[in-house]
Amino acid sequence: MAVSIKNLPDQELFYGHKACQGCGGAIVARLALKVLGERTCIVLPASCISSVTTIYPQMSFLVNSLTSSFPATGAVLSGMAAACKAQGLKDVTVLGFAGDGGTIDIGLQALSGAVERGDDFIYICYDNEAYMNTGVQRSGLTPYGAWTTTTPTNNNAVGEKKFKKNLFEIMMAHRIPYCATASVAYPNDLLNKLAKAKEIQGPKVLHVQAPCPTGWGHGPEKTVEIGKLAVRTGLWYLAEYENGQVTINTNPKEFKPVKDYFSKQKRFRHLTEEDFRIIEEHRDTEWKILRNYLGKDE
Amino acid sequence: MTMRKASLIQGNRACTEGALAAGVRFYAGYPITPSTEIAEIMSEELPKLGGKFVQMEDEIAGMACILGAALTGKKVLTASSGPGISLKQEAIGYAAMAEIPCVIVNVQRLGPSTGGPTSSAQGDIMQARWGTHGDHPIIALCPSSVYECFTLTVTAVNFAEKFRTPVYVLLDEIVGHMRENVELPTYEEIKIIDRKKPTCAPKEYKPYKIDESMIPAMADFGTGYKWHVTGLFHDETGFPTGKTDVIDSQLNRLMTKFSKYEDEILLWEENQLEDAEILLVAYGSTARSALDAIETLRNEGIKVGLFRPITIWPFPEKVLRGKLEKLKHIIVPEMNYGQLMLEVERVCKDKVSVSGLFKVNGLPITPDEIIAKVREVL
Numbered sequence: 239m240a241v242s243i244k245n246l247p248d249q250e251l252f253y254g255h256k257a258c259q260g261c262g263g264a265i266v267a268r269l270a271l272k273v274l275g276e277r278t279c280i281v282l283p284a285s286c287i288s289s290v291t292t293i294y295p296q297m298s299f300l301v302n303s304l305t306s307s308f309p310a311t312g313a314v315l316s317g318m319a320a321a322c323k324a325q326g327l328k329d330v331t332v333l334g335f336a337g338d339g340g341t342i343d344i345g346l347q348a349l350s351g352a353v354e355r356g357d358d359f360i361y362i363c364y365d366n367e368a369y370m371n372t373g374v375q376r377s378g379l380t381p382y383g384a385w386t387t388t389t390p391t392n393n394n395a396v397g398e399k400k401f402k403k404n405l406f407e408i409m410m411a412h413r414i415p416y417c418a419t420a421s422v423a424y425p426n427d428l429l430n431k432l433a434k435a436k437e438i439q440g441p442k443v444l445h446v447q448a449p450c451p452t453g454w455g456h457g458p459e460k461t462v463e464i465g466k467l468a469v470r471t472g473l474w475y476l477a478e479y480e481n482g483q484v485t486i487n488t489n490p491k492e493f494k495p496v497k498d499y500f501s502k503q504k505r506f507r508h509l510t511e512e513d514f515r516i517i518e519e520h521r522d523t524e525w526k527i528l529r530n531y532l533g534k535d536e
Numbered sequence: 537m538t539m540r541k542a543s544l545i546q547g548n549r550a551c552t553e554g555a556l557a558a559g560v561r562f563y564a565g566y567p568i569t570p571s572t573e574i575a576e577i578m579s580e581e582l583p584k585l586g587g588k589f590v591q592m593e594d595e596i597a598g599m600a601c602i603l604g605a606a607l608t609g610k611k612v613l614t615a616s617s618g619p620g621i622s623l624k625q626e627a628i629g630y631a632a633m634a635e636i637p638c639v640i641v642n643v644q645r646l647g648p649s650t651g652g653p654t655s656s657a658q659g660d661i662m663q664a665r666w667g668t669h670g671d672h673p674i675i676a677l678c679p680s681s682v683y684e685c686f687t688l689t690v691t692a693v694n695f696a697e698k699f700r701t702p703v704y705v706l707l708d709e710i711v712g713h714m715r716e717n718v719e720l721p722t723y724e725e726i727k728i729i730d731r732k733k734p735t736c737a738p739k740e741y742k743p744y745k746i747d748e749s750m751i752p753a754m755a756d757f758g759t760g761y762k763w764h765v766t767g768l769f770h771d772e773t774g775f776p777t778g779k780t781d782v783i784d785s786q787l788n789r790l791m792t793k794f795s796k797y798e799d800e801i802l803l804w805e806e807n808q809l810e811d812a813e814i815l816l817v818a819y820g821s822t823a824r825s826a827l828d829a830i831e832t833l834r835n836e837g838i839k840v841g842l843f844r845p846i847t848i849w850p851f852p853e854k855v856l857r858g859k860l861e862k863l864k865h866i867i868v869p870e871m872n873y874g875q876l877m878l879e880v881e882r883v884c885k886d887k888v889s890v891s892g893l894f895k896v897n898g899l900p901i902t903p904d905e906i907i908a909k910v911r912e913v914l
Contacts (some may be wrong), residue, residue: 253837306618307592307619307649308594308649308650309623342593343566343594344566344591344593344594344595361577369567372567372572373567373569373572375567375575375576375591376591378593386590387572387576387579388567388575388576388579388589389579389591390576390579390580392580444680491554513714
């Protein structure tokens with residue numbers, strides 16, 4: 239039976255956190271543990287989630303958790319996974335739970351090594367598109383045009399000038415057993431990807447977009463709405479890579495205008511028509527690349 | 537630039553103002569509490585001056601990037617804290633070995649490891665001296681006010697350029713985040729030092745040829761002077777060598793290259809030291825508590841004075857040794873378990889007894905705690 243919101247266990251393995259209202263990352267953590275269960279060992283690097291969940295004595299994770307040094311998540315996962323294997327522990331899920339900066343910048347080398355070694359773990363990158371824990375500095379997953387404190391929007395600088403790195407394709411290039419993109423706005427899709435990842439041996443990486451009301455500048459009640467708009471405008475896609483095959487989970491015939499997405503977030507309020515044109519062009523290229531994978535053996 | 541008005545700014549901002557005034561036009565780094573404001577402000581201010589701000593993918597990259605930029609002729613700076621400074625260590629050693637001018641601002645937080653990101657500490661004193669492997673030269677300056685964050689960053693950039701060396705500016709979190717009303721000097725009032733450039737023709741250039749200054753002339757990459765830079769032991773051509781006599785003389789020169797400039801490099805402050813019987817050796821934010829304690833104790837007739845090393849490394853040992861005549865005891869209050877006390881002991885213990893006052897829980901050492909310690913040793 240497919241996992242859905244309706245048949246999820248009532249048991250909460252993540253609650254009582256101190257995250258901001260409407261935190262997308264906290265939604266990912268809660269849903270993930272509902273699927274992965276209480277025999278999960280979590281490795282967290284420095285991140286929002288580690289900061290808001292490990293305030294003694296109010297620990298939010300009801301499973302084992304370890305806050306690692308910032309660059310080390312993948313390496314610590316490798317150690318845990320290899321040790322579980324050596325001890326014959328079969329029902330334990332080793333889970334990495336890291337933000338975008340901790341994954342795509344400082345943590346990429348360790349993640350790459352862990353995936354190459356083929357250790358049995360799940361890695362979730364909850365992507366709020368900047369270093370939110372230290373107060374909104376850009377990361378390699380900050381989208382084009384976004385304001386952050388290190389991509390300021392004064393007369394000499396107009397926000398982030400580079401596009402997001404593509405973690406999904408980086409993982410595909412490792413010929414990983416399973417990787418996927420997901421969004422907090424599409425929980426059933428996310429839950430089923432988690433369930434699938436749990437069953438597959440070897441490294442699995444999920445890249446989950448997680449809107450951040452504080453850093454993106456939208457109301458906390460808008461997290462899901464913003465997440466949906468990202469997908470409907472084509473600025474975020476839901477896809478999977480398994481057995482060398484790419485599947486696109488939502489493949490819209492046409493996209494909503496990107497302005498619908500940008501106009502609801504303060505971090506983009508300085509964008510011009512020219513910026514929208516650049517962004518749409520990039521979006522179309524990305525989709526072309528993605529659709530080209532369809533039906534082809536990797 | 538005309539006279540600036542007094543403004544209420546924090547230490548981290550004063551640091552960036554100092555860097556810009558000293559001519560720093562390149563910053564690369566990675567966000568980390570409690571130094572992040574330095575990166576944020578640099579990302580705003582550098583483009584206005586035609587400079588370049590680059591946010592790198594990690595701490596190692598932040599350090600390595602400024603070395604690349606420095607070789608093209610830029611004055612460069614990076615800032616970080618605790619875990620970030622640990623990650624930078626290999627590249628800092630490389631800078632010392634290859635003699636690349638650069639400034640590293642370390643806004644010290646509570647360690648070890650992730651420690652206390654928003655808590656103050658002075659636990660990186662020995663790391664600044666010996667954090668990277670192997671014997672190497674280093675300069676570390678330690679401000680204790682917002683104004684000094686400005687002036688010492690200027691000094692750090694000047695030292696880096698003049699002596700071709702990595703220079704630390706060691707703030708503690710209190711100094712970095714403290715706000716004070718300061719009137720910064722105008723640009724005209726600031727002395728700027730640029731690195732020495734070669735005067736010979738490009739073909740005759742030997743990048744590590746030493747004259748009596750002990751500091752080789754440095755050509756910018758991309759200007760026709762072709763040279764090789766390496767972290768391996770190298771001879772005056774810059775290329776690696778395994779000859780033991782060359783290795784011997786190179787390391788010897790590196791370790792003594794500041795010796796003839798001690799008058800310039802060693803900075804310190806004294807307060808009521810002339811008749812003091814008890815001496816406090818304190819630095820950074822702790823020196824402020826020491827000054828307050830001295831005022832109270834002096835009112836009670838207790839003869840206490842302060843020696844505040846501003847240049848922590850190289851440690852001003854000859855200066856301190858010259859002050860020991862009337863002293864009965866030395867107390868070193870610091871927010872670690874006695875890192876600088878070890879150095880003070882080494883210098884002074886044959887003449888005066890030394891004890892420490894340590895506090896390593898994220899809270900500052902208070903004047904009352906220093907007063908209590910002084911009473912204990914009286």
